[in-house]
Amino acid sequence: METGDLYRIVEEPLSPDAVAGSVGNPAAGGIVIFSGVVRNEKDGRPVKYLEYEAHAPMAEAKLREIGAEVRRRWPSVKAVAILHRIGRLEIGESSVLIAVSAAHRREAFEACHYAIDTLKQTVPVWKKEHFEDGEVWVGLQGG
Amino acid sequence: METGDLYRIVEEPLSPDAVAGSVGNPAAGGIVIFSGVVRNEKDGRPVKYLEYEAHAPMAEAKLREIGAEVRRRWPSVKAVAILHRIGRLEIGESSVLIAVSAAHRREAFEACHYAIDTLKQTVPVWKKEHFEDGEVWVGLQGG
C-alpha cells in the first residue's frame, strides 16, 4: 500500500471532497472519482432504502488488492482511495467512492472504471433492498 | 439545457462535493467526476503556478453544447455539470470539474471522458504556465 492510498469500510456518509483530497499529488494532472449512488427503483419497483453489510477486515484487504493491481496495470497512477459505506443508506446517498489520481486523465478514467468493476466482483459486501412490501438480499436467485 | 445541469466559468475554487450534489438525481446509480489538476512540472520543468483566461460567455455556451451532445449520445445520463475556473491557480488546485450522473456507471464513465476530451478541443479557455524563469501560453508553437 502506497503513501496517500486509502482503503476503508466506513459507517459515515462519504464525501467526494475528502477522497479527492486524499489522492491529491503534485505530479497528478487528473483525478477521476466514481460515486455509486442509491437509486429510487429496482426493475421498476420503488426502493425505500438500502442496507449494506460487509466482512470488514477482508473487504479492506480486497480493496488494498484492487489498489495494488491498479498500480501494477497503470504505473502513472499516483494514488488510489476506495471507501465503501455500510449500514442503512437513503436514496441518493453514496455507497462507494473511488478516487484515482494519475499524471494523465486516460489512465485515471481506466483505472477508476477497473476498480469499481473489480470491487463488485471480489469485495465481501452485501446489499439488501428494502421495498414498500418486503426486502431482498441482492445477488441470490430464489432469494 | 436540462434541469440540474450546470455550465459555468468561475473564479472561485472548485469543489467535487458541490458538482456531485448538483448532478444528484434519485434515478442515478452512479456519478463520475473528473477533476483536472495543476501539475508541478511540464516536460520536466518545474511549474510555479498557472493562469487561465476565457471568453466566458462563449465558453459557457460551448460547455452547454457539450452537455447537450452528452445527453444525445448517452440517453441514460441524468445530469451534467461542467465548471472551469479561471485566474491564478496553484499546484494541486482544480482547473476544471466535470460531473455526470447516469442510471448505470458505464455511461457515466464514457460521458465524462467524452466531455473532458471535447472541452479541451472546443472551449475558448487558455492556459499560461509560469516557470521560475519565464512564462508561456500553452498550445502555440513558437511561443
Next chain:
Amino acid sequence: MAVRFFARYREATGRERLELELPDGGTVEAAWAAVVGRHPELARYRPFTLFAIGNDYVDPDQTLRPGDELCVFPPVSGGGG
C-alpha cells in the same frame, strides 16, 4: 472449528456463528456438509456460495487447519451503481 455466516445466510440461520467438531484433515466442502446438517435450509444455496478463511477466498477442496474460522458468503453485491 468456527463457521461465520453473513448477510442472507446469517438471517436464514438466525445466527452469526456456529461451532463444529470436524475430524482432522477435513475439507471446506466437508464443513459445508456439516453446516447443512445443522441448517438444511442452506442446502439450496450451495451453487452460489463463496468460502473464505482469514482475508482470502478458498476453494471447497482446501483442507482446514485447527483454529481456522470458515466464512460462508452469499454472492457479493457491493458497489452501488
Next chain:
Amino acid sequence: MAVRFFARYREATGRERLELELPDGGTVEAAWAAVVGRHPELARYRPFTLFAIGNDYVDPDQTLRPGDELCVFPPVSGGGG
C-alpha cells in the same frame, strides 16, 4: 467593426480591442489581413488562429455583417490534466 484579442494575442498586441473600418461584404479573412496590417507581429500565428463571432466559431470565408464583433483566438488550452 470591432476585433477582440485573447490570451497570447492580447499580450502580443498590448490591447484587448481594435476598431477597424472594413468595406461592406468583407470576410473574416479580410479582417485578419487588416489586423495584421496594424499588428504585423501576429502574421506568423495565422495557421493556428481561430475566429469566433458571438458564441460560435466562424470560417475565414464568412462574410462579416455590420456590428459583428470578431474574436481572434489562439489554440484553446483549457481543461487541465
